[in-house]
Amino acid sequence: MTVRSLAPLAGAWKQAFHLATNGSGSYGKGLNLARNGAVAQIHTQPGKISAPVAAKKATHQAAIHLPELTAPQWDTLAAKLAADPQAVADLVANRIPASIADSGHAGGISIAPPADGITFSCSCPTGRTHRVCDHSAALGHAVAERLTATPSLLLGARGMTARALAAHVRDLVDGADPGPLPADTNGTVRAAQLYSLAAHRPAQQPTDLDLDTVSTLTWNDAPHPGPRARDLAQMTADAAARAQALLAGTTTAPHDELADIIRILASPDGTDHLAAAQHATEVPEPTLRAMMIGYRHGGPAGAHATLAATPATTEVLERARAAVHASRAVGLGAVTTDGDALTDTSAGVQIRPGPDGRWYPFTLWRGDEWRPAPGACDDPAEAFRAARRARAARPLRR
Structure with missing residues (x-):
């Protein structure tokens, strides 16, 4: 999943959102608010995207309402994605496939809603009349900005989480061979995707043995269970991301052992390892959770600053x-x-x-x-x- 590959999804949202504002002056004012960081954390639920928006020394609760996709529409989308090895590999590796941004490659299903299906509300006087206001317009611009990195914003608002869609697709391909995984535009295939696809292909039948030629079989103790497929896929993706950062010279110091643990916790599904991290570091869970937020905002230095300020003169x-x-x-x-x-x-x-x-x-x-x-x-x-x-x-x- 890349910013460029999901650009059509952001573009479709921008067009629908612009048309839904119907030429209101709030469209431009909302853009300025969004650019100045007025939109806080965005929340999604079926049929709704909302966030606190700060403006003029007050914070208002803005919301954008949009229609949910029907169950048959989700089934159509899942069936189309299940027929695409690249999309299957992305979904089972917990990534949003690029093809979801193009309705032509998603069974005719558009994740971006139609303009006439978008409505607005806000706690401000204008928003209480369900007209677009500066705050709901700022939210719309913030959604457009974040869609290329977080397409799950629209998925959740349209009625299905990315995790649920992946489970739906996995059910469709379970026990079937999705086919070969095509290479990326640079000619490479991601190891995490290869492993994820392999985990969903049918098991190969064992080779027939001529037992008459086998005189003695000796067995050692059973091997210890290996890591889960999901953990191996996560480790592979993580190693690739770290290698890329090292090659690009963008690794942020200080990346010591504690920061490395926080880095894992701050990744998708990282909280599964929270208990083990607490045991290994002896850092209380609330502090680890705060350090995870610090890492997401500022990398290793942000995690360390959350734990304690660096001594200054x-x-x-x-x-x-x-x-x-x-x-x-x-x-x-x-x-x-x-x-x-x-x-x-x-x-x-x-x-x-x-x-x-x-x-x-x-x-x-x-x-x-x-x-x-x-x-x-x-x-x-x-x-x-x-x-x-x-x-x-x-x-x-x-």
Whole structure:
């Protein structure tokens, strides 16, 4: 699955969403909000995509409603994908197949909804009348931006998760040979996909033996059970991704043993290994979960910053505090030095220095627990603004 291969899905959504706004001025205003990071975490459920959207010192709950696909439509889509070895390999390896973006290769089923099937709602006055507002328009633009990387947004809203679709396709190909896996455009075949396909091909019949020529058979103890097919596929994909990062020189330091464990936990299905990770590291589960979020936002350095701020000199902390104060409006709460971090207690935000020299934003979660937020930056003032944006989009948990 690549950004380019799923571009048609994002393009189809953009066109339908644009037509659904019916020339409203909110379309352009929503684009500016989305580009400024106003849309927080996007949630999907059958028939609905929603997210908190921060604008003008207030956060509104915006939603986009769209029709679910019917059971016969899902059956048609699954049957078409089951006939495509590349799509089968993608799905059993927990990837969304590129062919799902093209209705011509998906049994005529379009994952992107028609424009007349899209409606809007929001907690703001305009949205309560079910007209498109700046906030629901921002959500629509954010969906378009994230579709190429997270096509499951539309799948879930159309009534089926990617995991359920993969299970449906696996049922159709169980015990059958899906055929050979075609190479990618660069001439390679992914090892994880090959293994996934092999696991779903019928077992080969054992070779007939002439027992008259066999005099003695000796058996050793039965071998230990091997790793699960899913784990092997995940390990293969992970090794390939790490090798690619090393070749490209994009591996982020410090990638030590703890960060490597968090990297596995932050991957798809990584939480299956949470108990083993807690036993191996002796780090409490809530801390591991917070470090997983930190890793997703800032890689190994983000995970380490979540565990603890990197020690900084008084001079560095004072210079950062002065930069934050200079960038803030008059009358806001005071920024204080809290150990090796800078904290605005009244706003519930904090920034910490990380081991890579960047500043990492955090927001108060509950009690004295801090959760990492996106927006790590070399500039402490910009990191502080990222923390405030995340605070506005994330209600305080008690």
